[in-house]
């Protein structure tokens with residue numbers, strides 16, 4: 001083997017390369033602003049998702065030639081594009097509101113330097129290339145007063161968090177203010193345990209934190225019961241306390257970025273219960289702003305409806321009539337009038353649009369009170385995704401003919417088309433299935449080796465390698481089967497899930513018996529109720545009350561009617577996010593192997609709006625898999641489940657089948 005070049009030398013090369021990358025990114029940003037200027041002149045929308053798709057598809061191909069995998073290229077470019085779109089929006093918004101163009105903004109926010117509000121405010125100013133003068137406040141009321149009185153230009157108020165939900169106090173403050181909402185901004189909240197430099201987890205006795213981070217990290221804290229919690233009025237106060245503490249026994253929950261301002265280091269990161277933990281802030285100012293029509297806009301309003309039955313429905317019907325999409329609805333009590341509610345609505349529309357103006361006029365006629373709190377650019381940039389067919393092969397244009405209804409079923413069962421004509425589309429994170437969206441799901445039986453050395457790093461690395469392969473093969477979700485056999489499932493399942501999420505794969509946990517439910521519901525993105533449980537009415541009803549999507553597998557002895565009856569038990573409990581899975585039924589063909597019941601597939605597609613996926617792996621020998629997939633696809637199944645043994649290398653065949661599915 002050739003001797004490697006000296007480490008220092010290689011590192012210098014990497015440093016140089018990183019500098020070049022930064023210069024290139026800065027240059028790309030500059031060009032993106034140039035594009036914004038053209039769009040200002042031509043009055044074109046800022047976002048052009050078609051252009052983004054083409055760009056991503058080209059980069060994925062070019063990246064592959066250089067040995068960079070698609071997943072890596074896409075996630076990098078999604079962040080680059082998000083930055084580009086938000087900068088363009090900030091530019092155009094500034095141009096439309098010249099009075100807001102200043103050298104510096106004085107911003108009132110909760111807490112002190114280092115708090116999440118502070119980070120959100122500094123991000124907002126950076127994007128506008130404005131210097132920030134920060135005015136830390138003790139309460140939301142104080143923030144509002146600072147802006148109302150002219151001491152601050154803007155106030156930052158946290159309005160919701162993806163794990164802990166809406167922040168009610170802020171809604172209450174908004175009822176009484178004369179300020180307008182002029183912007184929103186979302187930041188990634190990544191909670192770390194912050195200690196003095198060099199301190200270790202074993203030394204920590206007290207944790208200082210604001211109640212919000214405490215509730216968002218409840219799982220971590222419940223696993224570390226010895227830690228004593230001290231509530232603080234902000235994350236900044238918590239960090240300050242640790243900074244001032246005489247020894248290494250104190251820690252705070254906060255961001256690594258904020259902690260650095262207090263000379264604190266991260267002892268552990270990723271403390272939040274949810275992988276995606278984001279907080280959305282609204283920006284308030286004395287004067288409302290105009291949003292140029294090229295920008296996606298949001299209008300927030302509050303209203304009190306009449307006290308009669310159906311008053312809220314009537315108001316919402318006005319939105320429907322004007323094709324106004326409501327992205328959020330909150331209700332809060334009106335102080336002094338018990339049992340009366342004020343409703344807060346976020347509507348995806350520009351206040352100056354015709355639809356919104358007409359809608360507002362009509363709402364004024366039927367409400368007791370209505371006030372627009374503001375219209376501002378929407379800062380959520382939904383990442384553009386490439387379809388699996390684009391990732392794997394050329395775009396698919398030859399869609400099979402729509403099957404005409406066989407045996408139309410007029411029964412009003414919830415699964416039926418008579419009940420709901422439109423095909424159901426089930427969403428879970430980046431995964432969508434049904435109504436034309438095809439899904440490829442791998443079913444992984446957790447191997448003996450993983451069971452034996454479950455905590456060992458080697459087993460997890462082996463799992464990660466397989467997961468990477470599954471992602472590259474085109475799967476979107478992975479069913480973990482055999483979790484209940486893991487000796488310390490509580491410890492290992494979160495790690496497996498984290499690995500799957502790293503590769504944007506959903507974690508589906510198979511339910512073999514009723515006792516699997518608590519663990520699975522805690523850790524899974526979706527549940528897979530195995531065929532064995534299809535007749536377990538109690539379990540079906542329980543799954544029907546859950547808020548997460550479910551797969552229901554057909555029992556291999558169940559008739560079509562029994563399968564449908566089981567779906568009814570689930571749907572009647574409230575959970576409408578149901579995907580059927582048929583893995584074959586017993587017939588006379590072979591006593592040991594099930595047969596794929598394609599007649600039922602035709603019936604289900606004709607009679608039900610629910611998506612159905614087929615698992616052909618039990619039914620036939622491997623040679624016929626590709627052929628079988630062609631048949632399943634012709635009959636309009638919404639996807640496929642493929643069994644994949646972790647230790648066996650069947651990945652090439654799986655790849656062929658998935659490609660066939662998307663062809």
Ligand SMILES: C=C(O[C@@H]1C=C(C(=O)O)C=C[C@H]1O)C(=O)O
Nearest residue numbers: 032035046047048051052081084
């Ligand atoms: C830069 C542009 O604006 C937006 C940002 C893009 C980018 O950063 O590549 C691509 C398309 C648009 O959504 C453009 O339209 O080209």
